[in-house]
Structures are given as structure tokens and as C-alpha cells.
Amino acid sequence: MDSSLPLNMKIIEKSKLSDDVYSMWLKCPVDFSGSVSEHIGKFLHIECGESNFLRRPISICQIDGNRLRIAFRVKGSGTRFMASARVGDSLNVLWPCGKGFDISSVCGKSLIIGGGIGVFPLYQLALSLEDCVCTLGFQDENSMFFQKEFSEACPTFVATDDGSCGYRGFAVSLADELFEKYQFKNIFACGPVPMLRKVQELAARNGISNCQISLEERMACGIGVCMVCVCRTVYGENVPVCTCGPVFNAAEVDLS
């Protein structure tokens, strides 16, 4: 049996990153000091009060000893519940769920591409990888977050759709241009599906075999039994994102 049983984690820090985006540190009964790399990109499946029947999957953003950081945008009633929780309150969490980023086989320079709230699951990766460059894409300068944190972790380039900050255009177009300057061997990405499709093309065009992408999907169980969160693989199968992902080898998923 796995240890991923639901338990209560106390909120020990909470901050607002923008109008509707929050960051929280949760206290966990386990010390991750020796096992950070095993949990990068995994998610917590969080109960959101009496009025929301299902848990919400939220990726782990940062790991520090026995503290886990999550960050999320308020989109509906579940995340609204989470945003209303205060420091000292506890969240009921099923953890750590899913298959995260595999950095055990990384050699050479890595490119990290994040779009919008998709930057959060990538942050611990930026901290853990020795040699990486980040491109982060946002709508405009008012909807940016975490660019300072990423910049402190590794060389970071920002793109905005309207050009109000950094490169004008998508993070993946900016990433494409960086290939002229850097010899990347690995790509890690998270963001909207159209962005991830472009990441798949980018990896294929540049012959990058280690390209890992993190998918977001509506979930119910989080443990691979209900099959509501499936994604299509190139082998023609539907596999649950909650246990076979959320991180997949980009060449193995069919996002068309």
C-alpha cells in the first residue's frame, strides 16, 4: 500500500501574487530534504469544503524540508474555498499524487517553458536543475507572477502577449529563438494545451528526446480508478492523467 492517504496539512504562510493568484506554504508530516527530486511536478489533491464535492488537484510548486508550497488561480468554487482559508487552518490533502518530472536522466542544458499558472509546477525544477534557462509567458505585465523567483534560480526570459514586458509574443516562440544561442538537451513545460502542442513541435524540430510536459485535467479520484481525467497516447490508449501523469513524455501524448 502507498502512503498517499488523506491527511490534514496546516497552512503556515499565505500570500497574494496577483488579483486572483495565491501562494501557500503547507506543513507536511514528512521531511522531503533527501527526496525533493522525487516529488517535482507531483500534485496535492485537496478537499475544498462541504459545498465542493470533489477534491482539486494542485501541483507542488516548491519543496523545502517538511514544507510544501502550492500556488493557484481562483477559477471556481473550489479554488475560491482554498483562497478563503487562513494561516493556521488545515487543508485535507491526498498526497503526493501522480508522476512528476523525471530529472534523474538529465544531462546537458535544460529549457523550461511555462505559460500563465503553468509556471508554478516548474519552479522547483528551476531550483533543482543545475543548468537551465526559463522562458515564462503571460498575458501582460499586470498578470505576471514568479518572474523574480525564477530569475533568482536561473537565467529567465519573460514574454507577454501584448509586449508590455519582455518579448512580445508567446513563451514558446521566445524559446524557439533561444535555440540559436543555447544547446538545449532537455525541455520541461507546463501551460495551456496550444502552447504544449508548440512545445511538442519545438522538441521534434530540434531533436530533443527528453521533453516532458505537465498536463492539467479535471479530476475526480486522483488515484487512477475513475477514468474521468484521461489523455490520449500516441499508442491509441486513454490513460489517466492523475496516475500516469500529470507529467508525460511529450512524444507519447496526442494533444491534437
Next chain:
Amino acid sequence: MSSSNYDGFHSATAEIDTSVEIAGVLFKNPITAASGTCGFGTELARHIDVSKIGAIFLKGLTLEPRLGNPLPRVAETTAGMLNSVGLQNPGADVFINEILPQIKHLDTRLIANISGNTADEYCRLAEKLGNEVDMLEINVSCPNVKQGCMAFGTSASAVESLVCSIKKSTPLPIIVKLSPNVTDICEIAKAAEAGGADALSLINTLLGMRIDVRSRKIVLHNKVGGLSGPCIKPVAIRMVWQVCSCVEIPVIGLGGIMSGEDAAEFILAGASAVSVGTATLKNPRALINICSEFEDYLKSQGVSRVKDIIGGAV
């Protein structure tokens, strides 16, 4: 499927006899895992000790593999959820050759849940399964597939002749899973009994729909889906009670069980056993919690045998 002797029928911690018998098959207790909410057992066994529960109703199986419906397949509702998975499963051959060897040793009853587009498909699947599992559950009530299935479960004559054919194709006791999406569930229940069903399970999900009022779009890709969770429990209790008063065969009750007392309510309505489904999707340990809460309930009521309270509501 346990071939070991069932010494463990009596709970080790108390002198309560939690065993129940369904169609000649002994369950160590009446709390079982509902089909579609526990995979093929291995997934659930990673989270709980499945030997603590009475039976596992395995993920819905069809002769050929099915990819299921496009996404979104899930929508949250007040006190429940809608799903439109559409019987995604790897098909009979993969189940028999690859999955069954991994689950045969599990110390609980294994019940295969089977579906088909035609009566012939049900029969061929039942034949293929032989006596590799303890019982068969005949799904004539899946609301999420276009052909067959619920079409059988909403017609008394179709259900009777289907059950009659399947009985000739298997040596195993069969449980017919009934749909609540009918005008008169007793008519269907009696037809299943007349066809030779050894037991009935009810209710499958209620057909429902959700619309996102901001985008004005229907949430599920399949438009409609099956409603489950505590919101359907009163409907399920009513139907179990109605069916138990019109058939002689045992009934397995399900629909929104979240606690030991919910399980007790179904048993008092006449169910000989119950299944826990959607609760597992909220908490993987739900079955274990419900087993212990149910024992606590029996103790608090001074009940020494589960059998004594089946249908005990007055």
C-alpha cells in the same frame, strides 16, 4: 477471488457476525466496492487492505476494448457528481490474460461487471470469463453508451430474455444491475428475477446534465451523464425498499453511501449487502472507514448478526 476457507467471517475484534450470503456466495461483510470506482482492484489495493471488504465489483468490462467518451467526462454537482466515462476498459482478453492473474489472490470476492451491445456479446463475454471470478454483475443500466446496455435495462421483456440467455452461458451466480431511469423499477426487477437472476444490484446512476451559465455550454462532452453521490441516496433507498418488497432474490443496495449509517439505512430498507462508489473518489479510504463505522453502528444497536437487520425498517 478467495479460495481460502472463510474462517474470517466473524470479525476478529468483536463477536458480531458481519457475514452475509448472496446467491450462495458468502461475503465476509456486506460492504463492497462499486464497479467503476475501484478499477480492477489493484489500483484500490494500493490504498486500502481490500481483504477488509466483502467484495469488489470490478470495472465494467466489454468483449472488445473501449476507449470511452471524449472529455470532459466529469462535472461536479451539489453533493455529488456526473460522469460520462462510457465504459472505457481494455477488453476481455487483456482482462483475462493480464489483469486477472494480478487480482486472483486478493482475499475478497471478485465480481466481474459485464456489458454488451447485443445479447450475444453479453453471452460470449460470460462464457469467456468461465468461473474465473466469483459472480457476474450484468450491467443493463450504463447511461453513457449509445448502444445496448441501458436499452436492455429499461425494458422488462428485454431484460428477462437477456438474463435468461446469460444464465445458459455461465456457471456463476448472476447479479443484474438495475437502472433507476425507469417508470416502474419493480417491473424490471421482477423481469430480471423471472429471467433467472440470482440477485439484483441497484441503483446505477441517474441521468443528469449540467450547464455552465457563464459560457452557456453544456459541461459534459456527452451532454448527459450519470449522477452519483449522496444527492441520490434517498432515491436509491426508496427503490431498494420497493424492489425488496416485490422480489424474493437478494438485493445489493448502492447510491450515495458515505458513512456506516448510510450503509445501515440500505440494509434496513432490505439490501443484503451494499456498495460504496463515489465516496471512494472523494477519499480512497472511504470503504475502510465505512466498514468500521458500520460495525460501530451494529454495536451501538446491540445487533450481533447483520442478517438480523436486513429489511428491518418498519
